[in-house]
Amino acid sequence: LAKTTQPISMDSYEGQEVNITCSHNNIATNDYITWYQQFPSQGPRFIIQGYKTKVTNEVASLFIPADRKSSTLSLPRVSLSDTAVYYCLVGGNNFNKFYFGSGTKLNVKP
Amino acid sequence: GAVVSQHPSWVICKSGTSVKIECRSLDFQATTMFWYRQFPKQSLMLMATSNEGSKATYEQGVEKDKFLINHASLTLSTLTVTSAHPEDSSFYICSARNGTRNNQPQHFGDGTRLSIL
Numbered sequence: 001l002a003k004t005t006q007p008i009s010m011d012s013y014e015g016q017e018v019n020i021t022c023s024h025n026n027i028a029t030n031d032y033i034t035w036y037q038q039f040p041s042q043g044p045r046f047i048i049q050g051y052k053t054k055v056t057n058e059v060a061s062l063f064i065p066a067d068r069k070s071s072t073l074s075l076p077r078v079s080l081s082d083t084a085v086y087y088c089l090v091g092g093n094n095f096n097k098f099y100f101g102s103g104t105k106l107n108v109k110p
Numbered sequence: 111g112a113v114v115s116q117h118p119s120w121v122i123c124k125s126g127t128s129v130k131i132e133c134r135s136l137d138f139q140a141t142t143m144f145w146y147r148q149f150p151k152q153s154l155m156l157m158a159t160s161n162e163g164s165k166a167t168y169e170q171g172v173e174k175d176k177f178l179i180n181h182a183s184l185t186l187s188t189l190t191v192t193s194a195h196p197e198d199s200s201f202y203i204c205s206a207r208n209g210t211r212n213n214q215p216q217h218f219g220d221g222t223r224l225s226i227l
Binding site: 032036042044045046049051087097101 | 156
């Protein structure tokens with residue numbers, strides 16, 4: 001079971017790039033890394049997923065080093081609406097369960 | 111794609127009532143669904159894993175007779191909170207996976223706010 005560790009909170013300003021790092025030292029060979037965004041009173045929303053190196057989509061990039069023991073979610077040019085809690089999840093193998101860590105509360109200021 | 115619908119979005123009921131929450135995958139078949147609960151300002155806690163056509167697997171400390179889970183079809187799972195009491199008040203969230211391959215992420219419903227008076 002891959003436990004994840006993230007910073008509890010981060011502050012940023014509008015227009016800045018934000019990088020949130022997640023540690024997952026005991027990630028399994030078959031595990032994927034997935035990031036979610038959650039607003040208050042809503043379910044988590046899928047942002048991006050990756051296995052190794054770099055993945056980019058229309059909203060974020062995900063950087064994964066060769067040892068895969070950590071990952072970094074990069075949000076380019078954040079806005080006030082990006083204020084939310086961000087979770088990284090590790091898992092995916094067959095019926096593997098997914099356990100949420102504490103998440104990172106990102107506060108974007110004007 | 112990959113939309114998960116959860117109903118109802120909120121419910122208020124008296125202590126002792128049983129409450130059923132539905133979780134539907136609208137545009138894919140969900141082999142596995144998960145149920146979570148979340149208390150204010152806390153992370154999501156996995157309650158149980160539900161596989162279509164088989165009994166749910168509950169996490170340690172979660173009473174299976176209290177939280178009845180049924181996954182009768184590939185698009186529907188239900189969570190019934192039986193004889194609910196105020197301490198069961200929480201935010202319940204379901205998720206579903208489209209298949210069992212390693213790269214299949216979970217997709218979440220928008221949650222159900224349960225308030226027991």
